[in-house]
Amino acid sequence: MRASKEVNSEKLRVKSGNLKHKTQNLKLTEIHVSGAEGLYPLSEIQRVVRRYIERAISHPRGRPDKIILSIEDIKEKPKEIESLPVRTVHSQAPSEAKDIAIKLLKAAGVSEKAIHAALKLIKKGGLRGASLISAEKAERLEPDKQRGIRASRLGIDASAFRLLSSRLSKHGINTDTVKEALILASKVISYKDIIAELCISDDLSYTTGYVASKKFGYIRIPSIKPKGSKTGGRAFFVREGIPLGKCIRYLERKPIMINKISPCRGKVSIDEIINSPYK
Secondary structure (H helix, E strand, C coil), rough: CCCEEEEEEEEEEECCCCCEEEEEEEEEEEEEEEECCCCCCCCHHHHHHHHHHHHHHHCCCCCCCCCCCCCCCCCCCCCCECCCCEEEEECCCHHHHHHHHHHHHHHHCCHHHHHHHHHHHHHHHCCCCCCECCCCCCECCCCCCCCCCCCCCEEHHHHHHHHHHHHHHHCCCCHHHHHHHHHHHHHHHHCCCEEEEEECCCCCCCCCCCEECCEEEEEEEEECCCCCCCCCEEEEEEEECCHHHHHHHHHHCCCCEEEEEEEEEEECCHHHHHCCCCC
């Protein structure tokens, strides 16, 4: 599901004699309001469609002008994977959060050059999908630099979903935002040549980002940006010289289903995380 609306993206202020400035709209731009996807059995489709529509029309970003729903019959049996373990690091300000993200990514095997390239892209914004960045040389590898890469065809089975909800509830983070981000990150990191992911939401009111990696799992980083900031995006860091086509096909086309849930913990220090790697 993808919901969007048109907004005025450019305005011109003109003077007319002694009259006050007059504003003229020049251009309408479509902006993203809400999105969701998952893998479901046929018997669940009607319920899920109703839930997606309700989510789109009641989103804090406002009511959309357009809601597009796509339903596809997936023939390939999904690969079953385990979710990443969840921890939340102590962080109270964007400067502190940024330093934590850099420290986590460097410890996971990403070069400082690649990290700063990703942060620059995310700050600039406008990327519709994720950027694919080589972890050492910081080269952007996605074929379409505007579209980016979209991790898709991902889901979680019913029993795993219930267990995940229960474990997240113990820490007060059982929300669609957290669960959907964790499912996506778990698929991304399950690919053998992806080292880590950095994500900052472009939602104006959501200020918790994350770093996901093979080494540390899924680490939530509160206050990674100021409230009201439009900054946001995600980057996948990959090993040098990988078969790019295989990686992109896995992310965008390979169906993945989470059937096992890793431990979910509360807030911990960055030192505890660094000293207690996942793998």
